Amino acid sequence: xxxxxxxxxxxxxxxxxxxxxxxxxxxxxxxxxxxxxxxxxxxxxxxxxxxxxxxxxxxxxxxxxxxxxxxxxxxxxxxxxxxxxxxxxxxxxxxxxxxxxxxxxxxxxxxxxxxxxxxxxxxxxxxxxxxxxxxxxxxxxxxxxxxxxxxxxxxxxxxxxxxxxxxxxxxxxxxxxxxxxxxxxxxxxxxxxxxxxxxxxx
Numbered sequence: 001x002x003x004x005x006x007x008x009x010x011x012x013x014x015x016x017x018x019x020x021x022x023x024x025x026x027x028x029x030x031x032x033x034x035x036x037x038x039x040x041x042x043x044x045x046x047x048x049x050x051x052x053x054x055x056x057x058x059x060x061x062x063x064x065x066x067x068x069x070x071x072x073x074x075x076x077x078x079x080x081x082x083x084x085x086x087x088x089x090x091x092x093x094x095x096x097x098x099x100x101x102x103x104x105x106x107x108x109x110x111x112x113x114x115x116x117x118x119x120x121x122x123x124x125x126x127x128x129x130x131x132x133x134x135x136x137x138x139x140x141x142x143x144x145x146x147x148x149x150x151x152x153x154x155x156x157x158x159x160x161x162x163x164x165x166x167x168x169x170x171x172x173x174x175x176x177x178x179x180x181x182x183x184x185x186x187x188x189x190x191x192x193x194x195x196x197x198x199x200x201x202x
Contacts, residue, residue, distance in 0.1 A: 143190065
């Protein structure tokens with residue numbers, strides 16, 4: 001009498017295959033978890049590295065304090081000797097004060113905008129003491145502001161040279177004018193690129 005073939009071997013094969021599939025799936029899930037953990041750790045580390053920029057901005061704040069001291073010294077000198085000095089010397093001292101104020105403004109814009117863009121946003125209780133331009137100056141606008149401020153500082157320095165042209169050599173005057181022209185050209189080109197980039201939506 002013929003007997004039906006036993007289904008037990010097929011059953012065992014199915015169990016073995018299912019077990020291997022489960023083990024492979026479990027290993028893949030474990031690998032994904034480990035990979036995800038590594039990725040999150042690296043991302044946290046990269047994100048936290050932005051705080052390494054903080055000493056630079058604190059250093060800029062200290063530089064502003066030094067400029068305040070220099071401004072007070074020059075102001076005292078201007079007040080004490082303005083009545084007994086020639087007009088050219090008075091104008092030169094005033095230009096040096098303007099120069100210091102422009103540099104201080106430049107440091108302030110760079111410090112505030114860079115911190116806001118690259119480190120963290122300023123959280124204040126109200127908006128009364130928050131500068132109106134804060135949060136509106138992006139990286140492109142920051143570079144443009146930087147070159148324009150350098151242009152203004154260079155122009156003040158060039159005006160000082162023209163006022164005291166008798167004490168200036170021809171080589172110094174020539175290079176000062178060339179540098180000013182290069183800075184102006186650079187500022188115009190950066191403004192054009194920024195404008196074109198804004199219009200194209202980039």
